[in-house]
Amino acid sequence: CVGLSPDGSLAILIDEEGAALLVSLIGKCVIHQFYFHKPVHSVSFSPDGKKFVITKDNVALMYHAPGKKREFNAFVLDKTYYGPYDETTCIDWTDDSKCFAVGSKDMSTWVFGAERWANLIYYSLGGHKDIIVACFFEENSLDLYTISQDAALCVWQCDTELDGLKPMPPKDAAREKNAEENDEEFLEEPKGEEIHGKANPNEQETRHKVKYSRVAKYFFNKEGDFNNLTSAAYHKKTHLLVTGFASGIFHLHELPEFNLIHSLSISDQRIASISINCTGDWIAFGCSGLGQLLVWEWQSESYVLKQQGHFNSMVSLAYSPDGQYIVTGGEDGKVSEAVYRNFRTFTSPRPSQFSCLAVDSSGEIVSAGSQDSFEIFIWSMQSGRLLDVLAGHEGPISSLSFNPMKCVLASASWDKTVKLWDMLDSWRTKETLILNSDVLVVAFRPDGKELAVAALNGQITFWDHENAVQTGSIEGRHDLQMGRKELDKITAKQAAKGKSFTTLCYSADGQSILAGGLSKFVCIYNVKEQILMKKFEISCNFSLDAMEEYLDRRKMTEFGSMALIDEGAGGEDGVAIPLPGVKRGDMSYRHFKPEIRVTCLRFCPTGRSWAATTTEGLLIYSLDSGLIFDPFELDIDVTPSNIHKTLHQKEYTMAIIMALKLNEKKLIQEVIEAVPSNEVDVVCSSLPDLYVEKVLEFLASAFEISCHLEFYLTWAHKLLMLHGQKLKTRSVKLLPMIQFLQKSIQRHFEDVSKLCEWNIYNIKYALAISQQRGMKRLAEEASVDEEDLDSDSDYLMQEAHKNNFSS
Numbered sequence: 001c002v003g004l005s006p007d008g009s010l011a012i013l014i015d016e017e018g019a020a021l022l023v024s025l026i027g028k029c030v031i032h033q034f035y036f037h038k039p040v041h042s043v044s045f046s047p048d049g050k051k052f053v054i055t056k057d058n059v060a061l062m063y064h065a066p067g068k069k070r071e072f073n074a075f076v077l078d079k080t081y082y083g084p085y086d087e088t089t090c091i092d093w094t095d096d097s098k099c100f101a102v103g104s105k106d107m108s109t110w111v112f113g114a115e116r117w118a119n120l121i122y123y124s125l126g127g128h129k130d131i132i133v134a135c136f137f138e139e140n141s142l143d144l145y146t147i148s149q150d151a152a153l154c155v156w157q158c159d160t161e162l163d164g165l166k167p168m169p170p171k172d173a174a175r176e177k178n179a180e181e182n183d184e185e186f187l188e189e190p191k192g193e194e195i196h197g198k199a200n201p202n203e204q205e206t207r208h209k210v211k212y213s214r215v216a217k218y219f220f221n222k223e224g225d226f227n228n229l230t231s232a233a234y235h236k237k238t239h240l241l242v243t244g245f246a247s248g249i250f251h252l253h254e255l256p257e258f259n260l261i262h263s264l265s266i267s268d269q270r271i272a273s274i275s276i277n278c279t280g281d282w283i284a285f286g287c288s289g290l291g292q293l294l295v296w297e298w299q300s301e302s303y304v305l306k307q308q309g310h311f312n313s314m315v316s317l318a319y320s321p322d323g324q325y326i327v328t329g330g331e332d333g334k335v336s337e338a339v340y341r342n343f344r345t346f347t348s349p350r351p352s353q354f355s356c357l358a359v360d361s362s363g364e365i366v367s368a369g370s371q372d373s374f375e376i377f378i379w380s381m382q383s384g385r386l387l388d389v390l391a392g393h394e395g396p397i398s399s400l401s402f403n404p405m406k407c408v409l410a411s412a413s414w415d416k417t418v419k420l421w422d423m424l425d426s427w428r429t430k431e432t433l434i435l436n437s438d439v440l441v442v443a444f445r446p447d448g449k450e451l452a453v454a455a456l457n458g459q460i461t462f463w464d465h466e467n468a469v470q471t472g473s474i475e476g477r478h479d480l481q482m483g484r485k486e487l488d489k490i491t492a493k494q495a496a497k498g499k500s501f502t503t504l505c506y507s508a509d510g511q512s513i514l515a516g517g518l519s520k521f522v523c524i525y526n527v528k529e530q531i532l533m534k535k536f537e538i539s540c541n542f543s544l545d546a547m548e549e550y551l552d553r554r555k556m557t558e559f560g561s562m563a564l565i566d567e568g569a570g571g572e573d574g575v576a577i578p579l580p581g582v583k584r585g586d587m588s589y590r591h592f593k594p595e596i597r598v599t600c601l602r603f604c605p606t607g608r609s610w611a612a613t614t615t616e617g618l619l620i621y622s623l624d625s626g627l628i629f630d631p632f633e634l635d636i637d638v639t640p641s642n643i644h645k646t647l648h649q650k651e652y653t654m655a656i657i658m659a660l661k662l663n664e665k666k667l668i669q670e671v672i673e674a675v676p677s678n679e680v681d682v683v684c685s686s687l688p689d690l691y692v693e694k695v696l697e698f699l700a701s702a703f704e705i706s707c708h709l710e711f712y713l714t715w716a717h718k719l720l721m722l723h724g725q726k727l728k729t730r731s732v733k734l735l736p737m738i739q740f741l742q743k744s745i746q747r748h749f750e751d752v753s754k755l756c757e758w759n760i761y762n763i764k765y766a767l768a769i770s771q772q773r774g775m776k777r778l779a780e781e782a783s784v785d786e787e788d789l790d791s792d793s794d795y796l797m798q799e800a801h802k803n804n805f806s807s
Helices: 173-184 492-498 640-648 652-662 665-674 677-686 689-703 709-728 731-806
Strands: 002-004 010-014 019-024 029-035 040-045 051-056 059-064 076-082 088-093 099-104 109-113 132-137 144-148 152-158 193-196 212-219 229-235 240-245 249-254 259-265 273-276 282-287 292-297 302-308 314-319 326-330 354-359 365-370 376-380 386-390 397-402 408-413 417-422 429-434 439-444 451-455 459-464 469-475 501-506 512-517 521-526 531-537 598-603 609-614 617-622
Touching (some): 002 040, 010 040, 051 088, 051 099, 059 088, 099 132, 099 144, 109 144, 132 229, 144 229, 240 273, 249 282, 314 617, 326 617, 365 397, 417 439, 439 501, 640 652, 640 665, 652 677, 652 689, 689 709, 709 731
Parallel strands (some): 040 088, 076 193, 314 598, 354 397, 397 439, 501 598
Antiparallel strands (some): 010 019, 019 029, 040 051, 099 109, 132 144, 144 152, 152 212, 229 240, 240 249, 249 259, 282 292, 292 302, 314 326, 354 365, 365 376, 376 386, 408 417, 417 429, 451 459, 459 469, 512 521, 521 531, 609 617
16 A cells, blocks of 8 residues: 655555555655554555554554654654454545544444544444445545445534534643653653544443534445445545446546436456546546556546556567667566557467567568477568478577577577578578577677577577687576575575576677576676676565575474465365466465566667566666766866866867766756857867767757757757768767667657647637638628618619609
């Protein structure tokens, strides 16, 4: 569950085991960690941001919210509220933060005070026959709505206003305060006050106290149409109630009259979560079964966003050539990105189980490897026709990769070989590389001059494929650092001996290589030095399997690990027999943990980021998210004051070079934007070649945040026109930077194009309206002239008639 502070700066995230993270949404970092020891069902900040309440077991715990200053302990318990007999499920606060309501699985709702109020006793509100799913206070009132799982709504009216709550008299306040301070001197942390409610208070206790009365009860379901209500949200200002059901239907009602606005089915899965934006116009729905996120604009009855992720593990990914989009494929058989349609289907002449896929750099040839027939199938992208079937491997095909610069296909197999196929010479085998172990994955360097191969023995070998010569190797088995699974009979160290990398990817410049596999680590190696540069830990989630290096002794019994005991096997004699062939968790068990693993790695074509599909989901690592001081050819005279002095003297080229040496983005931006637009051509022509690349790289990053679009486009145009030929000689090295620049310009182009199209449409509409009004005005004037002409002719005829009569 997630709790968001009213100012939007803090969030409390709690996992299913009760481990909580306090996260700064401004700094994007974890501030504090806390463990509640039991599963937490809901968390909610008070509207004033001073307190927050969590529900676990049959109690509600109120904590002091973390403040703006440094604190030794961010979570300080204030009060513990008792009353419900079963687990507490939901929370809602009054607008002034004086009281909050808590729903429970025992079908009761409790109203508690954040402070002690003399005329408020804590007792339960009944009236339901099922679990309380949600409870909501009316705006600036103690009136309450409660909603249960059997789709029933109770409306509760309070006889007291919020201003009518009377504070508790200061009876022996000083003595109680001193006693609490003396008790807390011997405690590591404040224990907090315990408050106990009564389910059935007597008449004397309720005299002159706040009282609730049920004024109405409504039912969402029609007769004979029983459907569990699973989630609800209420917007207090517009009195809009949104309810979601297990069948994927949601209802919109206006309270307190319970008028149905509309009802719609958005999915065939359970609606797990609902949220309404601050204005009450947009409604967000989350369906956990399919990983769906939908944003609905209820007044126009249209979708603002309709997105569906993978409801199972992701196994592959690909970047678009400009680096703006990522496409992912999952074990659920779905591809997630922008809206696409299937325009071509490739089929093999006989049924085959495809294990890998590759497309050449021109996009004309598609290849797929078979796991059962040991063959490689080649199709034409344009026609969809099968061009050829390549045979020669003696084991399942594990990986395929096209050379980016030549029409050469590398195929890896479990037969301990890598074969190179020339696509232009009758599909003949060009070379066969022999290895000492089963080959799992192959990858070409971006310039096509080197081939990396990962084998089952944990080695990564590098090959000069033109001469069939091995140029280097990396022993990566020890870098995987495997964890021990709960059902393993051997230690993690012994288990790591049989592990290997299953995915490889070169960096955009070809100097580094990423490697990952059945481990929580992704390793990045320097290819030339063949050393480990850094290890990235992709997860700290201990609810996944193979995360711990050593087993927890608390889970060990005299018969072995408690994980080996299937608690849900039932009362039958004997042990449940595992299903054969299951790799990721035993499906015969009622509960199993997914194993941590990295299934695919890809570098962005811009060279600024890389992505990984893992058990945790899609992870993206970027160079653009941190502030790092990284000077370039720095000397003693390069200081901010000297740069400003040079800029004041209008020596723009020298000021830019000095700013690039210091390599501080804000200073570079200040210097470049100080150059007059009529001087850009002169400055660009006088820049040394070494610094042209640096300026282009800065422009690419500046395009994403700056509003000076035309000014920076002028810089980019002049640099590329004046230095284009020299840059072309280093095109392979500069390709990531050029693609980064193209990505930034393309994004602006799309935004401006949409704006221009909208403006053109509005202008055309305005012209059409003005033309219609003009035609209408002309028609009115013409009709007026005709009426005047008719009246004049009538007058003349009358005069002529008079003259005739007189004569």
